[in-house]
Amino acid sequence: MSRPDPAALARERYGRVQAAMARRQVGALLLATPHLALFASGARRVQVAGSGGTVPTTVVTAGAPAAVVFTPDPDGAPPWMPRTAIEPLRWDRERQLARIAELVAATRGAVACDVLAPALRTFLDRLGREIVDAAPLLAEAAAPRTPGEIAAITAALAAARTGLDAAAAAVRTGVTPARLVAAFAETMTATGSGFPLGEGRVWRAGPGFTRVASGETCAPGDLLALEFGTYLDGHAGVAGVSVVCDGSLDPARRRRWFTALCAIARQCRAGRSTAAVRDAARAAGATQLGLLAHGLGVGIEPPLVDLQMDDDRSLHAGSVLVLAPVVEGVRATRALVVRDGAARWLEPAP
């Protein structure tokens, strides 16, 4: 199967960002968070772990043919981006902000920003414009996904699952999580994926879940939950599974986990709410480790569905959700795309 062209997908996304800006009367969108900057601009950079800086590196102005990106990695800009939109990253914060001010000055309407930090706040105040949160705008631009984006996310999910399967196959008495990460990494790149979404994690199930340290060994009978993630062509894939060290998972427990998964999935329809997803999980006896469910796109995305929260957000058709229920110590993930009718699974059933 041919892989979707990430540059073409980025151009479509950029159009949706512009449309969301127009609907919200936002004249300039300032982004300092790497995955959000990639989402809006399509310009890839060397990926670095962590949340990003305090000065925007991407500026989208209303009506512009492309975002202006400040980058040390000009080879990551998509081919449709004009050369003039690619500027060297400035390490001098004042110069960088002065250039951003020039770009913003040519626009009208509100200025949307993804982060707040003291020096940035001073800069934003000096603009004399209405300043708004970029998060709702970006969420609006994220859905619905195009078929091409769904295909790209599906490919990233498959890459993560392939790597996870290799890691799961390596589980045996005496193995350490570090060895499982090694198995994942080698397999991940065979699919073309070059950067893990995060450090691979392994937990031991008991009365609760305990994270297994990277050098700690696994013992016979340990019920382990594994989760690994990766990037492929600018899209994120994440996969989780439960395995028993030198044993096999009780089929009855696995069935009960699967029943809960299906009950939750039945609520994943356009117009239903995150509250309904949580209620279904509770009714099915599911708990969570971290999040019950989350969106997926160029990274982990909203909605972040947490059994401890009581927010109530509508699900949108075309958005991708990763479900991660826990039932009787069994935790695994499966991704689906929300539709008007029943959700469509993006991964095969366990």
Place this chain on the structure above:
Amino acid sequence: MIEDSAPLRAARLARLRMAMSEAEVDALVLTHAGSLRYATGAVAVHGDSSVEAARPFAAVVTSRSAYVLGVERERVPSEVEAAPLPRTSRAAAEALADLLGSARTVGLERLAFATGVALETALPGARFVPAEGVTLPARAIKTPEEIALLREAQHLNEAAVAEVLPAIVPGVREVELTGRFLAAMARRGVTACHVEPLWCVFPRRRADAPWCFSGGVPYRELTSDRTLAGGDQVMIDTGMLHAGYMSDVGCTWSCGGEPSAADRALRSRWQEILEAVLAVCRPGATAADLHRAARGVTGTEGPAPWPVPLYLAHGIGIGGVEPPFIGTDLGLAAEESVLLAPGMVLLLEPCAWEEGRGGYRAEQALVVTASGYELLSTPPP
């Protein structure tokens, strides 16, 4: 599960509190994983920005207390108070405000926009200042234990790179080398990938890298599916965290393992630049001295011997790269004010490149000592 020794944690927190006192900052709100670990020893979820956004965390540090929010209890030292960080912006801001109490001057890193606004609202009398005014001075000088960890991190990374070099043969794809490297690191117990590993073929001609900015050498940064051919010059640059501390290893390797005469000449040129920089590396020297030493080899007329807008050198420490950045648009005037001092750790990464011949780039980490410097890296392979 807590990796950092009690003396290491205590030494770092003492340095941080001294810097708080000098900067007249009452409290800190730290949201970078490296800062969090430096201040408290807590280890946050390690991942890209989307992973952190999904699982936000923070540390609140005052002169008497340190709290961690949003990190699993088992990954927070027992003497540090820990609690969940509420997921809604308002509740998260209220939790932070409660811990900040009566602090008037608060050093803040960064928050999601909505949380930041909510915190301003919750603490109308507080003055927020950049936390880097405290964290960077504290972190600039490493303790002996930090230096030992950085040295160990470098050696683990070098060993992993060395394990992968024989795989750089015609027909292999760049990205496959990434996988081999990450696996080699993991087998050495290092699983936190900080920077996407670079295994990129150098452009031999400027025309091969039309995307590059003027003023520096042509380069590629992004590892791809490209298949290597015999004689390709593969630029390697890998950054992993070992016990939270950054290892940064770079070298250039000829595909097939046999460097050409041109490759050897480029390496000699790189060595010449490196030695010129090392010759001025001592306490009291300025960052500008290092910059001028490198340019003294290549001349000021041609491109700088490093990619633009990258640098000749940068600091490394807990959680990744850090100032000083030498050779950037901050310029020589700013670099004149950066004085090298014992305990600073620098990563030198000059690059030699010639039209038609291609490039050679390698990296060397050093710690500034009382009398000069000590290399933390071994010479590149």
